[in-house]
Amino acid sequence: MKKFRSALCLLLAVMMLAVCFTGCSKKTATSSSAASASASAAQSTSASTASSSAASSSSAANAQDYASMDNVNIRFAQFGNSLDDADGYANDPIRAQIEKDLNITVEYDTGTDGFDDRMQTELYTGSGPDLFPTWGETDKIAKYIEDGLVTNIGDIINASPDRYPTLYKIINSAEYKAYNKLYTGDENTTYAIYSVAAFAEPSFAGVSVYNQSILDEVNGGKVPATVDEFMTYCEAAGKAGYVGWWPRNDKLTNWAEIDAELALPQGTSIQAPSAAGTGTVLSGELGTDSEKWTITATSDASKAVVKQLAELYKTGGLDANIGVKGDFDDAYADFGAGKLGAVNFGFGYPGQFRDFYNAAWASVKTDASPDDLTVGQALTSDGNYGPIYDTGTWINSHYFIPTSCTYPDRVLDLVEYIASSKGQDLLQNCTDGQFRTDQGSDYWKAIDGAYGYGDGRCKYCWFSYMFSGTEYYVDFTNNDWWTAVSNPTDFSSNWATETDNQLVQKARDTVSAYVDKVHIVLPSYYNMIALPSEATDIISKLSDTTNEYLAQFIGGQLDVDASWADYVKAYQDAGAADLETMINEAVATARTNYATK
Amino acid sequence: MKKQPKQESGCRRSMLMVCGFNFYDIFVTFFCVLFGLICFYPLWYCVVASVMPYDEYIKGGLMLWFKGFDFQYYIQIFHTKVYTNSLVISVLKTVLATGLSLMVTSTMAYAVSKVHIKGMRVINALVVFNLFFAGGLVPTYLLYKGLHLIGTFWVMVLPGALNITYFIIMRNYFSFSVSKDLEEAAMIDGCNEVGIFFRIIMPLSRGMIAAVGLFIAVINWNDYYSYMMFISNKTKLQPFSWVLHRMLTDASMMNQIRNGAVNLGFTLPPPMALRMATIICATLPIMIVYPFIQPYFTSGMTLGAVKE
Numbered sequence: 009m010k011k012f013r014s015a016l017c018l019l020l021a022v023m024m025l026a027v028c029f030t031g032c033s034k035k036t037a038t039s040s041s042a043a044s045a046s047a048s049a050a051q052s053t054s055a056s057t058a059s060s061s062a063a064s065s066s067s068a069a070n071a072q073d074y075a076s077m078d079n080v081n082i083r084f085a086q087f088g089n090s091l092d093d094a095d096g097y098a099n100d101p102i103r104a105q106i107e108k109d110l111n112i113t114v115e116y117d118t119g120t121d122g123f124d125d126r127m128q129t130e131l132y133t134g135s136g137p138d139l140f141p142t143w144g145e146t147d148k149i150a151k152y153i154e155d156g157l158v159t160n161i162g163d164i165i166n167a168s169p170d171r172y173p174t175l176y177k178i179i180n181s182a183e184y185k186a187y188n189k190l191y192t193g194d195e196n197t198t199y200a201i202y203s204v205a206a207f208a209e210p211s212f213a214g215v216s217v218y219n220q221s222i223l224d225e226v227n228g229g230k231v232p233a234t235v236d237e238f239m240t241y242c243e244a245a246g247k248a249g250y251v252g253w254w255p256r257n258d259k260l261t262n263w264a265e266i267d268a269e270l271a272l273p274q275g276t277s278i279q280a281p282s283a284a285g286t287g288t289v290l291s292g293e294l295g296t297d298s299e300k301w302t303i304t305a306t307s308d309a310s311k312a313v314v315k316q317l318a319e320l321y322k323t324g325g326l327d328a329n330i331g332v333k334g335d336f337d338d339a340y341a342d343f344g345a346g347k348l349g350a351v352n353f354g355f356g357y358p359g360q361f362r363d364f365y366n367a368a369w370a371s372v373k374t375d376a377s378p379d380d381l382t383v384g385q386a387l388t389s390d391g392n393y394g395p396i397y398d399t400g401t402w403i404n405s406h407y408f409i410p411t412s413c414t415y416p417d418r419v420l421d422l423v424e425y426i427a428s429s430k431g432q433d434l435l436q437n438c439t440d441g442q443f444r445t446d447q448g449s450d451y452w453k454a455i456d457g458a459y460g461y462g463d464g465r466c467k468y469c470w471f472s473y474m475f476s477g478t479e480y481y482v483d484f485t486n487n488d489w490w491t492a493v494s495n496p497t498d499f500s501s502n503w504a505t506e507t508d509n510q511l512v513q514k515a516r517d518t519v520s521a522y523v524d525k526v527h528i529v530l531p532s533y534y535n536m537i538a539l540p541s542e543a544t545d546i547i548s549k550l551s552d553t554t555n556e557y558l559a560q561f562i563g564g565q566l567d568v569d570a571s572w573a574d575y576v577k578a579y580q581d582a583g584a585a586d587l588e589t590m591i592n593e594a595v596a597t598a599r600t601n602y603a604t605k
Numbered sequence: 606m607k608k609q610p611k612q613e614s615g616c617r618r619s620m621l622m623v624c625g626f627n628f629y630d631i632f633v634t635f636f637c638v639l640f641g642l643i644c645f646y647p648l649w650y651c652v653v654a655s656v657m658p659y660d661e662y663i664k665g666g667l668m669l670w671f672k673g674f675d676f677q678y679y680i681q682i683f684h685t686k687v688y689t690n691s692l693v694i695s696v697l698k699t700v701l702a703t704g705l706s707l708m709v710t711s712t713m714a715y716a717v718s719k720v721h722i723k724g725m726r727v728i729n730a731l732v733v734f735n736l737f738f739a740g741g742l743v744p745t746y747l748l749y750k751g752l753h754l755i756g757t758f759w760v761m762v763l764p765g766a767l768n769i770t771y772f773i774i775m776r777n778y779f780s781f782s783v784s785k786d787l788e789e790a791a792m793i794d795g796c797n798e799v800g801i802f803f804r805i806i807m808p809l810s811r812g813m814i815a816a817v818g819l820f821i822a823v824i825n826w827n828d829y830y831s832y833m834m835f836i837s838n839k840t841k842l843q844p845f846s847w848v849l850h851r852m853l854t855d856a857s858m859m860n861q862i863r864n865g866a867v868n869l870g871f872t873l874p875p876p877m878a879l880r881m882a883t884i885i886c887a888t889l890p891i892m893i894v895y896p897f898i899q900p901y902f903t904s905g906m907t908l909g910a911v912k913e
Contacts, residue, residue, distance in 0.1 A: 091840045092687050092861060121854050122833040129834065133746045135755065341875040371867070 074111040080418045081113040085127060085137040089118040089469050102468050105434055110421055116470055131157050134412040138419045141203070141405040146538055149191045149406055153199055158408040159416045162188075162198030172420055174427040174484050183490035186602060187403070190536055200406035201423060204490075205477025208498035209357050209516070213396065214268020216350040216384040217364060219343065222250055223382060226349070231382055235273055235389040238350075239316060239325070245349035246324025253320070254327040254339050256352040263554065265352040270316065272394025273387050276309035280554040281587060282547045284534060284595050285397035288588070295531045295603070299595065303588045305554060306576040317562045326562070340368035350384065358515035359500060362508050370507075378511050383518040386526045393522065399530045401494045404477025426471050429485045435468050436481040436499055443502040533602040537594045542586075549582035648888070655679070655882035662878050678874060678882035681866040687840070687848060687858075688886070694758075695826060695845040696890065702762045702825040707818050709766040711810075714775030715802050729776070736769045742834070749835055758842055760835045765825065771817045778813050779806065815901030819894070826891050849887045852880055 091097060103114050117137050119126060124143075130136040131152070142148050152158045162179055169176040178184055185195035187202050216238075223229055223241075226248050232238035242252030256265040263279035267287075271278045281287030281303045292298030304310055320326040327339075327348070342348050353364050361383050370376040386393055407423075409416045425431045429440060437444050472479040480496030487495070501509050557575045560566040653668045658675040682688045716722075717729045740748070746755070754760040783806055791801045807814065829847035836842050851858035859876050866874050 090858070090861065091838055092858075094841065117838040119833070119837050121850065122830075122837075126834055126837055129742055129746050132743050133750060135746070135750060338876055341877070 074109070074421065077111055077418065078415075079111050079113060080415050081115055082139065082419055082422055083115045083117055083137040084422075084470065085117040085123075085140040086470060086472075087118065087123050087141065088120055089116070091116060091118060102434055103470070106422070106425065106431075109430075110418075110425055112418060112422060114422075131410055131412075134410075136410040136412060138413045138415075139407060139409055139422070141407050144203070144403040144405045146191060147541065149200060152408065153192060157411055158199050159411050159413065160197060160199055161201070161409060161416065161420060162196065164417055164420055165198070168417075171417075172424045175420065175424050178427065178484060178489040181489040183488075186536065190538060191406075200408050201474065202406060203404040203473055203475060203477045204401055204493035205404040205473075206401040206480075206494045206496055207357050207478055208480055208496055209519075213264050213354050214272070214352065214394065215386055215519075216253065216269065216352050217361060218350050218382045218384055219346065219348065220380055220382050221346070222248075222349040226250075231384055233385050233388065235270055235387050238269070238387055239320065242320055242325030242349065243323045246320075250349050251327045251342070251347055252325035253350045254342070254348050254352070256339070256354060263558065265354065266317065268394055268396060269352060269387060271310065271313045272396070273389040273392060274309060274313060274394075275389075275392065276304045276307055276313060278305055278310045278313055278554075278558065280305060280547070280551040281584070281591070282551070283539070284537065284591055285530065287550075288591060290395070290397065294528075295599070297596075299599075301588070301591050301595065303579075303584050305550070306572075306579045306584070311568065311572050314558060314561050315568050318564060318568055321562050322564065340364075341372075343368045344372040358512045358519060359498075361515035362504075362511040365511050366508070378507065378514055383515045385518065386522045393526045395528045396526055397528050397530050399532055399534045401532070402477070402535060404473060407474060423474070426474055427482075427484050429483070431471075432481055432483070435471060438481065438499065441481065441483055441497070443499045445502070531599075531603065533598040534595070536598045536602045538598075539590055539594050543590045546583040546587045546590075550579065550584060550587065553578045553582055651881045651884045651888075654878055655885050657878065659874070659878075662875055677866070677871050678879050679886070681862060681871065681874065681879070682882055682886055685862055685865050687843070687861070688845070688883075690841060691843050691845040691848045692886075692890075694842055698758070698761050698844055699822055699825045702765055703818055703822040705762060705766050706768050706771075706821045706825075707814060710768050710772050710817075711775055711807075711814065712802065713767060714772050715779050715806060717772075718776045718779035720780075732767070732769055732772060736773075746835070755835050756839060757836070761825075761828070761831045761842075761844065764831065765821075765828075768821060768824075771821065774817065775813070778810065783809055812901045815898040819898055822894065823891055845887055849883050852883045 097103075097116070103116075106112070107114055117140075127136065127140050127142075131140075132155075136157075149158075161175075165172045165175045165179055179188075179198045184198070184202070188198055189195040192199060218231065220229070222245055223231065226244040227241045230237070232241045245252040255269060256262060264286075267277050267279045275289070277287050277289055279287045284290075284301045287303065287305060288301035289304045290299065290301055292300045317326060339348070339351060339353075343351050351364075351368075354360060361381075365376075365378065365381055369381060373380070409419050413419060426435070433439055433441070469479075475484075476482045476493060476496045478496060480498050482492045482496050484492045501512060504512070553575070557566065557571070557578065561568050561571070561575075650668055653671055654662065655678055656671065656674045656676060657668065658673040659677070661672040713732075717725050717732070719725055720729075739745075749755050749760055749764070754763065787805055787809070788801050791805050796804060827846050829844055829850055832842065832844055832847050848858070852862070859879070862879055863874055863876070866879075
């Protein structure tokens with residue numbers, strides 16, 4: 009027995025030693041360009057195989073003669089859709105059209121919880137979908153390339169420009185190459201399709217929607233226009249037995265709406281900083297050496313805002329279930345039941361008001377009318393609006409083809425098709441970019457039932473944010489890549505009902521009165537900002553600190569005056585000053601490298 | 606001088622004992638009742654909220670007792686194909702996985718309990734080794750892929766066939782709690798090892814098997830990870846626990862059920878009430894099983910508690 013135990017111990021020790029040295033044989037890349045180079049080397053075999061395959065397919069099949077190519081099964085993954093309706097899936101006319109046009113079989117894959125983990129596991133085990141997205145994380149693309157997991161699609165596309173004319177045009181544009189450089193260190197190396205989000209109309213957060221009858225009852229029907237008026241309204245609603253305001257703060261982690269509604273007009277930001285314009289306040293002039301972003305979460309002005317919130321909470325002006333409400337549905341239900349006076353749901357663009365009205369109000373009120381709800385105004389304080397900064401465009405996701413895919417050329421046929429006018433027309437119910445009115449609702453019913461979000465964003469939710477992160481029509485035929493993705497076309501009003509159009513117009517009219525004063529467009533080089541990896545840890549710590557302290561300050565568990573110093577210290581200890589430096593340095597670097605491009 | 610307080614104290618204690626008054630008992634009783642209520646109320650809330658009429662539910666507040674009965678959420682649930690289908694999958698998965706796990710684990714535990722047979726200690730060590738050192742997700746995925754289990758119903762059943770925790774419990778039970786004399790007597794009467802296991806050992810181990818079976822059944826009933834990681838896009842195979850999970854986290858799932866309710870002629874149901882009804886539906890089947898194995902369960906839980 010003793011001998012056996014000794015042998016077992018020895019075996020275990022040897023195994024542990026072997027495990028310890030498993031990673032030693034592989035040299036770690038020291039820079040992104042080195043990573044790119046090694047990845048290129050690792051990819052060379054598969055890429056050249058794919059390229060030759062693409063080229064041979066191209067010549068043999070005369071570029072677009074898909075009928076003569078082998079029918080392959082392409083698994084396409086997209087986050088957040090549903091496959092519950094088997095009949096809808098089987099009778100999906102758009103999928104059928106794509107399959108017929110390309111001589112392929114399309115298999116859809118989706119999920120929410122665990123989706124990203126599963127995608128990654130499948131990728132690392134050589135079982136990944138043939139086309140799958142990530143959330144556009146810089147470190148992920150670098151890691152995938154370094155590990156030789158994703159296909160260099162640039163090599164395949166550039167080898168067959170006749171076969172992939174739209175993609176060839178896209179990946180060889182100056183802006184696309186700039187993103188290549190940002191992600192891979194080499195502007196001529198393309199591993200991903202970059203999905204860019206851009207709203208068709210200016211967008212910003214921090215505007216409430218009001219229940220008009222409560223507004224009439226407690227505020228004489230007057231829509232609050234200043235922070236003070238808003239506070240007065242919320243408190244009056246609380247005293248009248250309603251809940252004044254639910255600021256879309258689910259699970260006490262989303263401070264953006266509170267920030268935009270109350271803090272920014274007062275010249276500060278209470279949310280945890282994560283980037284230029286998020287939890288940071290600008291001084292100096294944009295686009296010049298004088299621009300500087302300052303973290304203000306622990307400033308005196310932020311302290312005053314937190315005190316306002318705590319007071320509001322005490323008087324019933326702020327939803328007592330703040331942080332308890334699990335998701336938007338519960339707040340929708342409360343609003344529909346007439347309990348909430350004002351709700352923030354990110355009414356940054358008019359379509360969101362329409363969606364909110366339909367989901368929270370019309371669905372539970374048989375006699376609902378658009379006049380029942382009022383879109384609020386962006387609030388002012390001392391005559392100042394709270395500026396909302398964004399570039400108007402941002403990278404939404406990256407789509408990859410794994411190296412385990414044996415026919416990347418055929419997958420790129422699909423991507424080329426989706427990028428083409430024909431593909432965009434098919435997905436968006438258009439002919440040459442013009443909305444079709446001859447399709448009956450029955451045609452769409454199956455798709456809406458099976459896959460549509462049902463909130464009016466798009467008709468067909470597969471491939472919907474492959475190029476446009478906001479799921480709109482993009483015209484690559486008449487535009488270069490950047491122009492197309494940053495100026496998408498929203499067709500939603502074309503197939504909307506009369507009431508829906510009325511709702512959108514109502515919101516558009518209200519928003520247009522102040523949008524130019526609130527929404528400040530950042531120079532495009534802000535899209536190219538890359539924070540160092542150490543920033544991630546600091547941001548995470550600061551976010552935890554904000555969630556912990558602000559929740560207790562507002563809920564009354566901590567006295568703001570007595571414990572504010574602890575909050576400030578926690579911020580300092582977490583590295584807020586370092587993060588501020590990193591953000592400003594990253595902005596300066598991006599300005600230097602990309603400002604003129 | 607020092608004895609005086611002791612006498613007074615002793616006197617007070619004896620008087621309290623005479624009166625049947627005991628602070629300790631009161632504290633223990635109070636604590637247990639309070640703890641019981643804390644544990645019970647969430648479940649009770651689920652029950653009350655799930656049958657609360659819509660008009661009463663939206664008033665909100667603390668729900669301690671029924672203010673009417675309305676089974677609309679349950680009707681909605683059972684009119685949704687995803688729910689009924691997933692219930693069938695869950696029942697099937699639980700029954701098969703539990704049966705298989707009991708069979709594989711108990712037979713292996715019995716065999717390994719025979720330490721006099723050469724090699725059994727090594728097998729035992731190899732099995733227990735896996736309790737402490739798992740392969741990790743990627744090797745596990747590769748293994749399942751190699752076995753062609755990925756994307757099939759069987760990936761939710763087969764991998765749990767040998768439950769190592771209960772293997773250890775069973776092995777110890779067979780080693781120390783079953784009389785060797787009975788086995789020898791059966792052998793003298795002409796019974797072979799297989800016969801001894803099924804005719805002598807298993808009937809004697811009913812309590813233990815019932816307790817372990819219940820635990821394994823609960824594990825399988827609640828498991829959705831295997832679906833989430835290894836099947837995922839085949840919605841016909843989703844277990845009920847996964848549907849419940851989606852109800853709590855996935856807005857599209859909730860909307861599907863709520864829109865279905867409107868099609869059935871109901872007012873759009875509050876999401877939380879639907880969740881409560883779903884939780885009850887997920888809990889009830891496994892709770893129903895419990896009373897049937899209660900007699901065995903109690904004795905099984907106390908197995909090995911007394912050493913002779």
